[in-house]
Amino acid sequence: MDFGLTEEQQMVQDMARNFAEKEIAPFVEEDEKNHYYRREILKKMGELDLLGWSLPEEYGGNGMGWMEGCIALYEISKVHTSWRLSISGNNWGPAMTINEYGTEEQKQKYIPGLLDGSAVGSFAMTEPNTGSDVASMKTFAEDKGDHWLINGTKTWISGGHTSDTGLLYAVTEKGAGAKGISCFIIDYNNTPGVTRIPINEKVGMWSAPTSELIFENAVVPKENLLGPLNKGFYICMWQLNNTRMGCATGAAALSRACLDGAVQYAQERIQFGKPIGKYQMIQAQIAEMILEDEAAKNLVYRAAWLKDNKLPSQQATSIAKLAGCNAAVHAANLAMKIYGSYGYSNEYPCGRWLRDCKQFETLEGTSNMHQMIIANIELGYAPNR
Structure with a gap:
């Protein structure tokens, strides 16, 4: 390779x-x-x-x-x-x-x-009581003959209140579980019945808009159904195998940002007459960060290579996302330690790194879910799409 x-x-x-x-x-x-x-x-x-x-x-x-x-x-x-x-x-x-x-x-x-x-684009699947269990969503799209009438609430939607064009996943056949969900294209600027509320009280990702979307008799044209009726769950899983690459890449990049910052600070900070980077404990921490960062980055590249070559990539994508998440969280924590008291001030970006890294443990599949995906494919209990 x-x-x-x-x-x-x-x-x-x-x-x-x-x-x-x-x-x-x-x-x-x-x-x-x-x-x-x-x-x-x-x-x-x-x-x-x-x-x-x-x-x-x-x-x-x-x-x-x-x-x-x-x-x-x-x-x-x-x-x-x-x-x-x-x-x-x-x-x-x-x-x-x-x-x-x-x-x-x-x-x-x-x-x-x-x-x-x-x-601005977005996609909405998560609900107040529906996270990892996508098939249990409640938002309902009723076929009214010449249009769809949608009612329900989506939450923690990235870009929701700034979005112009979004995908919405909703139930179209009650009681059918995963086989009763469909996908719709929503033109948010021309869809009556949608209330979009910014979620401002977040731990991190402060410059990335996050929203709650409330659909109250929202009227959506019949031609905005995306793909076959009641195949939305499968479309959603296909989409997640793509958007999770953004999570994996972003997590690996955040890991690298923490590493670069820690290296620079370790070279500049003088204690006991020499840069703290000269001390073995600091070197050990930086070596840990390098090890995990390099692994995360190359796992992203491996998943991307598989996708470019039209090969099964679901397991590789979950591996890259989980490895990147672990690397980012560990690197942010170690960077905070290396910066010492200054890391706890807003003078340096350690606080932002630490706040932002935690979202990767939840976004587009919790770490637990990705462990299950990886293991189930390896055990032969699920296909590697």
Whole structure:
């Protein structure tokens, strides 16, 4: 296996790194403090083709694959983890799912805006009493003949109140469990009956909007059904196998941000007449961070390679997501220790790293769920799609 980047991939890496340093880095602390989502950054991502990975050029895709997308997302997420959600929320969520299951009319109508950054995307499956058990959702879409009438509540939806185009998973056949769920495309700017409430009291991810969505007799056109009726659960699982790559890449990148920060601080901080990086205990902690960071990054690349080569990738995606999550949480904790008392102040980013890393243990499948996916596939109890 060749671990080197091609010339084109190096160009993608440099472009994404330069973009993050120029367009995102100057505003990180200000946006964190104000819990502010800077929508214009999404538009700039679209202008640079940073939202079009693995999608046809005829709909605005950039002609490149998963590997290049992960390389770019890694560079962006190192600077500010909140912004990794834009690629999953636009590209690897709605756009990719509409491209796979949508009609030609749906593809032409919705995908270009998601990829050029003029539209904010989202996907809604989680409910107040439905997290890992997706099949137990209660939001109901009633067939009214010439339209769907939707009632229910979704929560913890990334980008929910800023979204223009979103996927909604809802029950269309009561009592049928996973076989009675369908997927809908929601035009949030033109759908009456939807109330969107920002969730501002969060531990971390302060610049990434999170929302509660309340559907009260929301009217959705019949043509906005995505894919076959009652096949939404399978569409949802297919989609998650893609959007989880955003989680895996973002977690690995956050691990690297903690490592880079810890190395720099260990070289600058003088105690007992020499940099603390000269002390073996600090070196041991940094070595731990390197070990887990390198493993997480290469597991992301492995999953991306499998996807680009149309090979089964579900287990590899869950492995990458779980490894990245563990690496990020451990690295954030060790960075806090290495920075000492300064790590506990807002003068340095340790607090943000520690707050942001914890979301990876829950988002798009808890760590427990990913352990089950990995083990069940290995044991032969579930297929590796």
